[in-house]
Ligand SMILES: [Zn+2]
């Protein structure tokens with residue numbers, strides 16, 4: 001493959017450098033695979049794609065790389081799909097809200113600080129301490145529901 005890396009990878013590298021975290025070649029490869037997918041991608045699929053580049057790559061490599069990328073906010077984990085998506089705004093740590101289309105599988109990320117705050121506040125009011133206040137909303141995207149051309 002000779003395609004030039006998407007700018008997101010360069011931004012990710014700069015971001016990690018600034019934070020004193022190391023985007024190793026394997027972490028970078030895993031990030032590239034997740035971003036190239038353009039849709040949520042599962043760990044096994046990531047492993048298969050990585051093995052095309054690094055024959056013999058082992059599952060722990062992928063899991064450790066994903067853990068790092070999630071920690072750095074470069075990738076979000078979608079629990080309902082057991083899959084990962086790249087984040088377009090890794091500069092600001094955020095939990096994110098995801099609209100997941102049940103028909104075509106498209107996922108779009110909303111970043112509404114107000115939603116995050118009210119979820120946290122409502123949880124806190126019950127004494128619940130949130131750890132991963134990610135919101136995953138399933139439904140049908142504008143295209144699949146015929147709402148937009
Ligand atoms: Zn995000």
Ligand SMILES: [Zn+2]
Pocket residue numbers: 101102103104105106140141142143144145
């Ligand atoms: Zn759809």
